[in-house]
Amino acid sequence: MDLAELREIGEKERTAQKPIRVHCCTSTGCQAANSLGVKKNLENTCKEKKMGDRVQVVGVGCMGFCGRGPLVQIEAQNKLYEEVTPDDAASIIEAIAGGTASAAEGDPEHPFFARQMRIVRETSGKIDPERIEEYIAVGGYEPLYKAIHDLTPSETIDEVSKSGLRGRGGGGYPTGLKWATVAKMPGQQKYVICNADEGDPGAFMDRSVLESDPHRVLEGMAIAAYAIGASEGYIYVRAEYPLAIERLQKAIKQAKKYGILGSQIFDSPFDFKIEIRIGAGAFVCGEETALIQSIEGGRGNPRPRPPYPAQEGLWKSPTLINNVETFANIPAIIREGGAWYAGIGTEKSKGTKVFALTGQIRNNGLIEVPMGITLREIVEEMGGGVPNGKVKAVQTGGPSGGCIPASLLDTPVDYDSLVKIGSMMGSGGMVVMDEKTSMVEVARFYMEFCRGETCGKCIPCRAGTVQMYQMLTKILNREATLQDIVKLEQLCDMVKNTSLCGLGMTAPNPVMSTLRYFREEYLTLLKDSPNGKVPAGTAASITS
Amino acid sequence: MSVVTLKINGVDLAIEEGTTILDASKEAGIRIPTLCHLNGITDVGACRLCLVEIAGVNKMLPSCVTQVAEGMDITTDSDRLQEYRRMIVEMLFSEGNHVCAVCVANENCELQDLAIEVGMDHSRFPYRFPEREIDISHPQFGIDHNRCVLCTRCVRVCDEIEGAHVWDVAFRGAAAKVVTGLNQPWGTVDACTSCGKCVEACPTGSIFRKGSTVAEMTRDRNKLEFIVNARENKQWTR
Ligand SMILES: Cc1cc2nc3c(=O)[nH]c(=O)nc-3n(C[C@H](O)[C@H](O)[C@H](O)COP(=O)(O)O)c2cc1C
Ligand code: SF4
Ligand code: SF4
Ligand code: SF4
Ligand code: FES
Ligand code: FES
Numbered sequence: 179m180d181l182a183e184l185r186e187i188g189e190k191e192r193t194a195q196k197p198i199r200v201h202c203c204t205s206t207g208c209q210a211a212n213s214l215g216v217k218k219n220l221e222n223t224c225k226e227k228k229m230g231d232r233v234q235v236v237g238v239g240c241m242g243f244c245g246r247g248p249l250v251q252i253e254a255q256n257k258l259y260e261e262v263t264p265d266d267a268a269s270i271i272e273a274i275a276g277g278t279a280s281a282a283e284g285d286p287e288h289p290f291f292a293r294q295m296r297i298v299r300e301t302s303g304k305i306d307p308e309r310i311e312e313y314i315a316v317g318g319y320e321p322l323y324k325a326i327h328d329l330t331p332s333e334t335i336d337e338v339s340k341s342g343l344r345g346r347g348g349g350g351y352p353t354g355l356k357w358a359t360v361a362k363m364p365g366q367q368k369y370v371i372c373n374a375d376e377g378d379p380g381a382f383m384d385r386s387v388l389e390s391d392p393h394r395v396l397e398g399m400a401i402a403a404y405a406i407g408a409s410e411g412y413i414y415v416r417a418e419y420p421l422a423i424e425r426l427q428k429a430i431k432q433a434k435k436y437g438i439l440g441s442q443i444f445d446s447p448f449d450f451k452i453e454i455r456i457g458a459g460a461f462v463c464g465e466e467t468a469l470i471q472s473i474e475g476g477r478g479n480p481r482p483r484p485p486y487p488a489q490e491g492l493w494k495s496p497t498l499i500n501n502v503e504t505f506a507n508i509p510a511i512i513r514e515g516g517a518w519y520a521g522i523g524t525e526k527s528k529g530t531k532v533f534a535l536t537g538q539i540r541n542n543g544l545i546e547v548p549m550g551i552t553l554r555e556i557v558e559e560m561g562g563g564v565p566n567g568k569v570k571a572v573q574t575g576g577p578s579g580g581c582i583p584a585s586l587l588d589t590p591v592d593y594d595s596l597v598k599i600g601s602m603m604g605s606g607g608m609v610v611m612d613e614k615t616s617m618v619e620v621a622r623f624y625m626e627f628c629r630g631e632t633c634g635k636c637i638p639c640r641a642g643t644v645q646m647y648q649m650l651t652k653i654l655n656r657e658a659t660l661q662d663i664v665k666l667e668q669l670c671d672m673v674k675n676t677s678l679c680g681l682g683m684t685a686p687n688p689v690m691s692t693l694r695y696f697r698e699e700y701l702t703l704l705k706d707s708p709n710g711k712v713p714a715g716t717a718a719s720i721t722s
Numbered sequence: 723m724s725v726v727t728l729k730i731n732g733v734d735l736a737i738e739e740g741t742t743i744l745d746a747s748k749e750a751g752i753r754i755p756t757l758c759h760l761n762g763i764t765d766v767g768a769c770r771l772c773l774v775e776i777a778g779v780n781k782m783l784p785s786c787v788t789q790v791a792e793g794m795d796i797t798t799d800s801d802r803l804q805e806y807r808r809m810i811v812e813m814l815f816s817e818g819n820h821v822c823a824v825c826v827a828n829e830n831c832e833l834q835d836l837a838i839e840v841g842m843d844h845s846r847f848p849y850r851f852p853e854r855e856i857d858i859s860h861p862q863f864g865i866d867h868n869r870c871v872l873c874t875r876c877v878r879v880c881d882e883i884e885g886a887h888v889w890d891v892a893f894r895g896a897a898a899k900v901v902t903g904l905n906q907p908w909g910t911v912d913a914c915t916s917c918g919k920c921v922e923a924c925p926t927g928s929i930f931r932k933g934s935t936v937a938e939m940t941r942d943r944n945k946l947e948f949i950v951n952a953r954e955n956k957q958w959t960r
Contacts, residue, residue: 460894462894477890477891479891481766481767482766482767482784482787482788629895629896630894630895631894631895632894632895633894633895633898634872634891634893634894634895634896634897634898635766635768635872635874635891635898636767636768636769636770637768637769637770637810637813637814637817637871637872638770638810638813640817640872640895640896640898641813641814641816641817641896642813643895644817644850644895644896645813645816645847648848665846668809669809672805672806672809672810675781675782675806676770676773676782676806676810677770678767678768678770678784
């Protein structure tokens with residue numbers, strides 16, 4: 179296939195599309211609220227009303243406002259319907275011709291949507307993720323073609339380096355530099371791995387990208403493979419994501435059929451095949467060396483680095499491992515150029531970031547925002563603030579991150595600013611907490627998670643998380659003394675500095691950040707606390 | 723052979739390239755505590771007791787898997803390292819059920835030795851008293867999980883030297899434990915050749931010879947290294 183043929187597929191698809199497309203979300207969130215029933219009724223009504231020549235119902239990926247799902251959108255008329263039931267379907271179709279729909283209408287101009295900047299999710303919620311033709315119709319796979327035919331591998335890497343893109347899996351390592359390292363490693367056999375393990379509680383960005391736009395991720399991986407000289411790739415997805423797996427399988431099959439994956443891609447000497455590996459769902463398997471062992475069929479235990487996967491990864495070959503969102507950024511970077519991407523965001527954090535905005539907040543869902551936007555803008559403007567009361571804290575970075583107090587809401591969202599205040603970007607979970615939340619409870623929640631998820635290989639993490647959990651429980655039971663807080667802090671410091679992998683090294687973060695900003699809450703819970711009262715909204719009121 | 727120069731605890735040394743910091747220290751007569759390391763088998767960097775500080779590197783690195791490099795300035799015994807090591811040993815004691823007075827390995831136990839070495843007189847962490855089992859289904863040996871520190875030396879020895887791979891680690895977190903076969907009684911695992919290498923490898927009283935009573939356990943760890951060396955270099959005499 180050449181460019182003209184690729185464009186022809188897109189052109190054919192565009193002409194076949196009806197002028198009015200009724201987008202019905204079929205991603206996990208909305209499906210759980212019966213969006214498939216809605217879709218069926220939308221289709222049936224279309225048929226009954228004989229509107230099929232003008233109106234087309236399309237099952238699309240996530241539109242972002244998952245908290246109000248199922249969502250139905252009619253782009254041509256700038257209409258968005260929320261919490262649609264199957265019974266609403268007929269009225270929505272009738273509304274196209276001038277009636278009124280019984281479903282609640284959303285506001286597509288609401289800051290929740292208006293403040294977003296969509297690169298990774300540019301076509302999510304607009305195209306049918308199960309049809310490659312729809313992806314091609316919006317320009318999909320042209321960047322891959324461009325890379326293969328107009329750029330050398332090193333020019334491709336240069337564009338990524340120029341973009342300033344940093345890994346979206348949490349650590350924020352410069353993507354271009356990682357690519358260049360793997361490209362420079364000697365050896366014929368190299369691998370590309372897409373990390374779609376996504377184990378953080380509260381995070382569902384990667385799942386959504388895979389479900390809504392799987393071809394974008396495949397395209398990003400293919401471009402990476404071309405750039406580093408790999409001919410094989412793996413996507414490691416957790417088994418809890420059946421819909422993502424199903425859509426990926428379909429997408430890979432379709433791409434192969436068109437000759438976009440496989441051998442001699444776009445009539446070039448470049449070969450690349452992708453396989454899916456399904457993980458059983460252990461948080462630690464998101465750690466890159468554990469993930470590699472898991473693909474190899476072993477127990478998902480991390481090993482000391484160096485050697486890094488770039489030097490010695492899958493089957494001891496140089497391996498590039500990137501996150502789903504990182505790969506999903508690549509097509510746009512190649513299409514528009516690295517300089518374009520570098521124009522977005524802040525000095526050291528370029529581009530956009532997808533967050534799963536959840537917790538005590540009015541507007542729950544997925545957002546993609548330019549780096550540098552403040553937490554306040556996200557939480558108060560886009561999220562609409564806390565339903566009853568005020569924001570107490572925002573948790574970012576999941577079990578590796580920390581709690582940011584309301585007083586620091588003006589902090590810009592970028593890698594370094596978040597680290598500076600004791601949290602981190604992480605993969606993109608953002609949990610808003612209101613004043614009723616007990617921060618000690620929150621710390622214990624994350625410690626409980628780590629305690630259950632540590633692989634057990636190294637002692638500080640295996641035994642340390644249990645000890646920390648017990649100390650937090652002791653505090654919450656009002657049996658602890660100041661001595662225990664001192665011990666807790668020593669333990670945090672030790673586990674952080676001596677653990678083998680990122681899980682243990684970051685597990686103390688939620689405790690340390692709450693101790694830093696909400697120390698009072700810990701102190702009032704002590705057995706010999708001077709005022710001896712349980713403060714409003716702490717453990718007692720939460721657990722009672 | 724290429725040589726690098728470096729400093730360990732302020733002492734200038736010339737060390738062969740490719741040597742680990744642990745071996746370099748040994749060469750220089752400096753002892754670094756270890757638990758998961760055993761000569762003759764691969765290192766996994768799991769116990770974290772051998773961590774050292776290297777000037778200019780912000781992370782502490784396990785000396786058993788970190789190779790020396792030109793110009794390194796290594797500290798093996800800072801106050802901070804000593805404090806961390808003691809905490810790790812304390813946690814090991816509170817994690818399992820260690821009653822030395824009635825243990826076969828009493829006085830021949832690496833964990834006990836470590837406790838003495840790091841100056842531990844009590845554990846500041848509460849004992850957890852987990853419920854763990856004992857498996858004496860094997861005709862010659864037994865395993866008492868109460869004394870296992872999960873160093874995985876038995877796993878590696880059986881896999882790498884004996885080639886039987888009877889042992890593995892199952893479960894995770896606090897529930898992690900070594901298992902024989904597919905988590906079945908040791909005595910029913912056909913793959914076990916009863917060679918006793920895991921007995922030699924185990925640093926504690928966890929894997930023992932049946933019939934040994936309190937403080938009777940003796941072990942010859944050099945035997946394992948000897949076997950490897952014999953096979954690789956065809957030197958069959960000690
Ligand atoms: C315990 C642990 C869990 C992790 N889970 C994930 C994950 O679910 N997805 C992910 O992309 N990266 C995860 N990471 C980070 C990866 O190890 C790795 O750094 C990342 O996939 C690299 O991709 P990037 O450079 O594109 O961010 C995890 C790290 C640790 C230590
Ligand atoms: S830090 Fe925790 S998860 Fe990582 S290797 Fe150690 S025990 Fe396993
Ligand atoms: S294994 Fe060692 S530390 Fe544990 S009880 Fe036996 S002698 Fe004591
Ligand atoms: S049984 Fe012994 S050798 Fe095996 S992991 Fe436990 S302590 Fe280590
Ligand atoms: S899942 Fe339907 S809008 Fe996100
Ligand atoms: S001896 Fe190095 S980590 Fe255990």
